[in-house]
Amino acid sequence: MSWWSTWWTKKRNQGSQPPASSTEPSSESRDAERADAARERRSAAASEKPTPAEFDTWRVRDGDETAIQHGFAAASAHPGISDFLLHFSRVLDERGDPESALKLLSAALEAELAVERPSRGDEHFVSALMMRASLAERLQRRELALQSLEALLSIRFDHPQALPRYRRLRSDVPDERALQSSREARAAMTFVVDGAVGRGRYRVETEIGRGGAGTVFVAHDVHVDRKVALKVYHRRGQVQRERLHAEAHMAAQLVHPGVVRILDLEPALGAIAMEWVPHGSIRDALARGPTTLARATRWLETSLRALAFVHSKGIVHRDLKPSNLLIGDRDDVIITDFGSAAPAGADRSAAPMGEGTMQYMPPEQRAGAPAQPGHDMYAFGVSFREIFGGVPGLIPSWIERLLGRCAAERPINRASASTLLHELDAQRRDESVG
Numbered sequence: 174m175s176w177w178s179t180w181w182t183k184k185r186n187q188g189s190q191p192p193a194s195s196t197e198p199s200s201e202s203r204d205a206e207r208a209d210a211a212r213e214r215r216s217a218a219a220s221e222k223p224t225p226a227e228f229d230t231w232r233v234r235d236g237d238e239t240a241i242q243h244g245f246a247a248a249s250a251h252p253g254i255s256d257f258l259l260h261f262s263r264v265l266d267e268r269g270d271p272e273s274a275l276k277l278l279s280a281a282l283e284a285e286l287a288v289e290r291p292s293r294g295d296e297h298f299v300s301a302l303m304m305r306a307s308l309a310e311r312l313q314r315r316e317l318a319l320q321s322l323e324a325l326l327s328i329r330f331d332h333p334q335a336l337p338r339y340r341r342l343r344s345d346v347p348d349e350r351a352l353q354s355s356r357e358a359r360a361a362m363t364f365v366v367d368g369a370v371g372r373g374r375y376r377v378e379t380e381i382g383r384g385g386a387g388t389v390f391v392a393h394d395v396h397v398d399r400k401v402a403l404k405v406y407h408r409r410g411q412v413q414r415e416r417l418h419a420e421a422h423m424a425a426q427l428v429h430p431g432v433v434r435i436l437d438l439e440p441a442l443g444a445i446a447m448e449w450v451p452h453g454s455i456r457d458a459l460a461r462g463p464t465t466l467a468r469a470t471r472w473l474e475t476s477l478r479a480l481a482f483v484h485s486k487g488i489v490h491r492d493l494k495p496s497n498l499l500i501g502d503r504d505d506v507i508i509t510d511f512g513s514a515a516p517a518g519a520d521r522s523a524a525p526m527g528e529g530t531m532q533y534m535p536p537e538q539r540a541g542a543p544a545q546p547g548h549d550m551y552a553f554g555v556s557f558r559e560i561f562g563g564v565p566g567l568i569p570s571w572i573e574r575l576l577g578r579c580a581a582e583r584p585i586n587r588a589s590a591s592t593l594l595h596e597l598d599a600q601r602r603d604e605s606v607g
């Protein structure tokens with residue numbers, strides 16, 4: 174089924190197995206015992222993914238070669254990247270078999286890229302790319318090394334070793350086009366090569382945020398000499414291209430101080446340029462410490478205004494949450510990330526990359542109901558309960574009531590943004606009178 178069992182068997186039959194392990198020589202009977210025990214564990218290995226420590230136990234007990242066989246069985250039963258996989262690759266390399274390590278890492282990275290939401294932000298993913306880059310470079314496979322570094326840089330631009338290594342390798346590579354046309358280079362976002370770093374319109378400076386779909390950088394737009402936020406999609410398949418397009422177009426129609434301003438769409442880069450909101454998101458602010466009642470109330474009011482506007486244009490955001498609410502200069506909220514947005518009434522197929530975040534999603538949206546403004550109201554309610562939950566002291570009862578009417582389980586019991594806005598304005602008038 175997997176390439177490695179056949180490939181490994183062939184390799185062994187050719188008599189090119191890696192050097193024997195350093196464990197002490199043993200008698201034939203002990204060898205037979207070991208083989209039995211090893212066979213048992215082999216089937217266990219196929220169903221359970223070992224930890225690095227368990228793998229080391231196999232090496233001591235069964236000898237390296239058997240342990241490595243088990244390792245391949247476990248790796249093929251559990252495609253993708255894990256701490257075991259990284260450890261196993263390291264062991265192969267240390268035993269003088271960097272080719273196998275490289276093959277293993279490549280297969281695992283491929284497996285990871287084949288799933289809809291790969292664990293790109295993951296430390297393991299980053300380590301696997303870095304390790305593959307080193308192995309490939311050592312094995313004189315520069316193109317593969319470069320691809321790995323590009324993929325790495327596009328998710329972790331500030332990686333301390335990757336950029337210098339990439340620059341050094343790059344000056345050695347004559348054929349840039351070969352790189353760009355390779356499968357992974359296309360799938361795994363080569364915006365670095367495409368010129369975003371050195372030559373093109375946008376000079377990427379620092380990473381400011383990351384979500385399921387993309388990484389956001391501060392970039393300098395050299396055409397008009399200003400800073401922008403550049404959202405670069407993690408992947409550039411057909412699905413992502415369509416989604417990128419939809420995200421940019423939908424947000425661009427929504428001209429409002431509470432909706433992020435779209436400046437440009439760069440299909441070739443897989444990127445959207447938008448206004449840079451330097452104060453970050455409410456999620457970032459909450460991570461820095463508790464917030465005040467006045468500030469949270471201002472966020473509530475301004476995001477409700479923005480949301481009422483979005484709904485008045487017939488759009489449902491579908492992924493409201495603190496990390497998608499940016500903070501403007503006067504503590505006013507600016508909604509970002511229209512990557513899951515859809516016109517009201519649109520069905521699930523309008524979100525091929527998946528929509529929303531479970532924690533903030535109402536039950537009917539989880540069940541796949543067509544897009545409704547009520548979905549956003551629920552997410553809004555859950556988000557602000559979380560935000561006010563971190564505010565010290567008593568929360569005014571009108572706020573409790575308002576949030577309760579957003580986060581109602583039954584859609585019919587949820588108030589609309591415009592209704593709540595009317596009530597809020599009335600509340601303000603009362604306050605100024607009383």
Ligand SMILES: Nc1ncnc2c1ncn2[C@@H]1O[C@H](COP(=O)(O)OP(=O)(O)O)[C@@H](O)[C@H]1O
Pocket residue numbers: 381382383384385386387388389402404433447448449450451453454496497499509510511512
């Ligand atoms: N225009 C912007 N200005 C500043 N930070 C932003 C901007 N847009 C997004 N971010 C930050 O980047 C993060 C990821 O962007 P987002 O569009 O939400 O990506 P995803 O679709 O992957 O969730 C956000 O949570 C936010 O912290």
Ligand SMILES: [Mg+2]
Pocket residue numbers: 384385496497510
């Ligand atoms: Mg987001």
